[in-house]
Amino acid sequence: MTDAAFPDTAGMAGSAAGRQPSLMKRVALIAGATGLAMCLAVATLIVLNARVAIWQETRTALQSAGATLGGGLRIGAPGEETGPLLMRLAAEFDALRHVSAYAVDAGGHALALPAGPAQAEVESDDHPPSWFSALMRHETESVDVPVLNAEGGVIGRLHLTTDPADEIEEVWEDFRVIIPLITLSAAVMVLIAVALCRVFLRRIRVLEAIVSDMRRGNLETRVPPMQAREFSDLGQGINDLAEFLARERADNIVLQQRILTIGEDERARIAFDLHDQMGPRLFALTSALEQIRSLTGRASDGAPLSEALEASLSHARAVQSMARSAINDLRPMVIGHVPLCEALEELVVEFAGLHPAPDIRLETGSGPLPALSEVAELSVYRFVRESVLNALRHGGADRITIRLEDHSGAPKSLLITVSDNGSGPDETPPQPGHGLSGIMDRALALGAVFKAPSRAGGLTVTSLRMPHR
Template sequence: MNVLLPAPASPPPSFGLWQRRSLRWQVLAAVVAINLCAALVAVIVIIANARRATETEMLSSLAVAERFVQETVERLATEDGVTGSLAQLPLHISGLRHVRIRIEDRAGHALDIAPASGEDEAHEGEVPSWFSRLVTVEPQETVIPVIENGAVVGQVRVAGEASDEIAEVWEDMSDLAVLAAGVNIAILAALYVVLGRLLMPLRTLSAGMHELEAGRFEHRLQPPRVRELALIADRFNALGAALKAARDDNARLNERLVSVQDDERRHIASDLHDELGPCVFGLRANLESIDRLVGRAEPALAQRMGERVATMTDILDRIQGLNRRLLRKIRPMALGHVPLAAVIADLLADFESHSPGRHIRLETEGLAERYGDSVDITIYRCIQEAVTNALRHGDARNIAITLRGARRDGRLDLVIEDDGSGIAAGAPRGFGLIGMEERIGALGGQWRILPASPSGTRIEVTIPAHPYEFGLTAAPERLAAQ
């Protein structure tokens, strides 16, 4: 049963940026963050190892080159008849790795530089400058004198060169980075797919919770393949079944309660009508007989007796009016005997007669004569309570009532709209509205209260109902209650 009433709205829970993300996004973001941290640590370790390896390789190459140059210089200086050993050095000490050689004369001018390998020149343009700055070690240099005929004719400068070693490290690290990036992309793609399949039951569970919240307790979940989530789905289905059974039991109890109340009210109304009515009629007949006998008495006595008779007649009229109002309040005697539309029209005519200046309009469409005791009295009470509230509390001047009969889907639609002041925000519901809610809910109906435009209140009621005829077996319980 849906009831729309003014109620304080609960503030939505506040979540941070991380909590507002989906669980899939959080897991993937955590994996990416872990991989980035691991990559940063790996880069630091690789650079540290590269610096140590570069320094070791450079020192080793420098020692080898130094011995080689020293031996070459000594061999050229000791060969018989060899002159110009300084000019012949470039032919003997070229193509050494991880070193650069500079040959100088006695004045310090460079005679020639051993050509660097093409591989080194190619590497210089491939390695980023930032990586070279991180890996480059302190330069090392050795000076070897060149002696010819006992005199120093020049010198050879041998300096360590780490560019080709840095290029090898960069190449290895680039290949490793490409491989790691490919593996991580594959892992993230697999996680995205797997998490989507794992989290799908949670989204289905959330949708199921919305169904339960809306009162559709017959909704069930398909058990997923994950054992833990399958247990949750089983518990959800068990909860839905329990809620549906409880709602059905409550509906049966409420319907039975309403039926018992209606039976009790009908019996009370019947007793008032059958017992009190004849008594009032007998008292009125006797008062009229006494009034006729008053004329035969003495004038003074006749006057006093006439006054007493008039007072008793007035009291009797009030008792009779009170009896009619009690009958109408407990249960209109016309219900079940005359068409429902006529009973409602009589009720509205009584409202208009006691409320001058108020206009009540009734519009019916496709209405059967009756729909059974419970439905008829519920429609009657809803109209009675709504009109009473509109006149007494809303100070409405115009009230429009529309009642459409049961269609193929077996529903009665009732709309009551007024131009009064409406319901104040936060106003508690009275016993009349609570009684309406109980009766409508017991019949499996729905209702809601809305603000009317431009002012006033609009009440919409929908009740399952089918035209009822005496002698049919469509409603044996209600027939037995007649």
């Protein structure tokens, strides 16, 4: 496993989500808009209904007042003064609900009504605002009735008109209580919606944290029990998914290990075949050639033959040495025969034979190294060999330190660090070739953590953390 096995896309998701308004804002906006629409609808309904009712009531009142008067009205005794009579009559009709009245004398002059309680009401604080009255009013309807004296002579006229003022006042009384009440309930609705949203978001954040954990490769965390059924089901689904992925990962590791073991076994078989079959023959060939050389060396005319034999011998030795190194590469013979520490010491000695000789140190601490499986030891050996080779080949290093530290934390692991004083990789992380790819595959199969070469404290550091029992 490499440390970048599970790329975390939470940041990407977060930045995309950052451009959109939050759920909380949306809920508050929708609830607020719904409340406002509700207030407007109720206000419109009240105004429309009241308008129709006012129109009907004022019209009916005017019609019944007109019907009372009939074609005309006879009042007063003969010779009685008509002015006060007309004014009293107008005041009586003006006092009726939904109707206002004034009288006109025989000369066509309007007679002023004495100031009464109706006028006082009009000036009170409960008077509806003019915009509300304008909303409620219909076109005024009127009736004009002649007033006659006892002899049947016209002494004036009574003018009646529809007057919705008191009705509008009553509607206004209701309106100014109902609308604030609805506004208040809409505000409470918004608050409840936001509070519920907060609770849901808190739960969603718990789920989000667990999924982020899973994305980073931690399949051990589980969603805690949640109260709401929907969240509980979702949490259970995430837990099931985590368990499924953990099982798949375990199966995958077993499979990878099997492939690795089969691969190593196959390499070992080829190495042993080469060693057992080619080795003796090459040995026999070089021995035979040496023998011929010693025989021909004594012959007086054997110079050309001796040269040819010398060349054949050197070719045979080269093939023998190449076969030995190929066999060792396929399967380092020391692994499984000597402790890992000794195998690595031998490797250091091999590298020290190079020209110019690099300064390679092996630090294993004081205690004994933990026992690893053969395939794990092989992987550690190959990791060290490849890392040292890379340091020499690519970094041009001349001082390399190989450190092995046993860590007792959970899980127990052996940490192998190869640090060199070379120039380091051109890019971080470097583009893997066969060497790094092979190490990564083995690490994945064995549940180990591989860290590709990177610069730290002026050195190039490559590490492998191999778990063990």
